[in-house]
Amino acid sequence: MKRTGCLLLIVCFLQIASGCKILLSNSKEKTIAKKEKQIEKQKEAEDKASEKEYNKAKKAHYKMQSTDTKKMMKKTKRSSQKVNRKRHNNSILVFF
Numbered sequence: 494m495k496r497t498g499c500l501l502l503i504v505c506f507l508q509i510a511s512g513c514k515i516l517l518s519n520s521k522e523k524t525i526a527k528k529e530k531q532i533e534k535q536k537e538a539e540d541k542a543s544e545k546e547y548n549k550a551k552k553a554h555y556k557m558q559s560t561d562t563k564k565m566m567k568k569t570k571r572s573s574q575k576v577n578r579k580r581h582n583n584s585i586l587v588f589f
Contacts (some may be wrong), residue, residue, distance in 0.1 A: 558566065 555563070555566070
């Protein structure tokens with residue numbers, strides 16, 4: 494009698510301490526994890542598609558420009574890269 498009472502007490506304590514997860518299966522957690530993975534994959538696919546579409550539109554815009562405009566765009570891009578590099582280097586020096 495003492496053994497069964499002691500075992501019953503231990504089982505009850507484990508059930509309370511574990512938050513009843515011993516009795517529940519992990520199927521709910523697995524399905525939630527699967528759904529989250531599916532959602533992440535969908536978001537990644539949508540991001541890829543939107544990035545592809547953006548790049549396509551950007552190329553089309555560049556192709557529509559005249560040669561003079563294309564030259565100006567290249568020159569502006571190069572000069573802005575130089576300016577940004579200088580700003581970045583100066584900001585690093587300020588912090589150190």
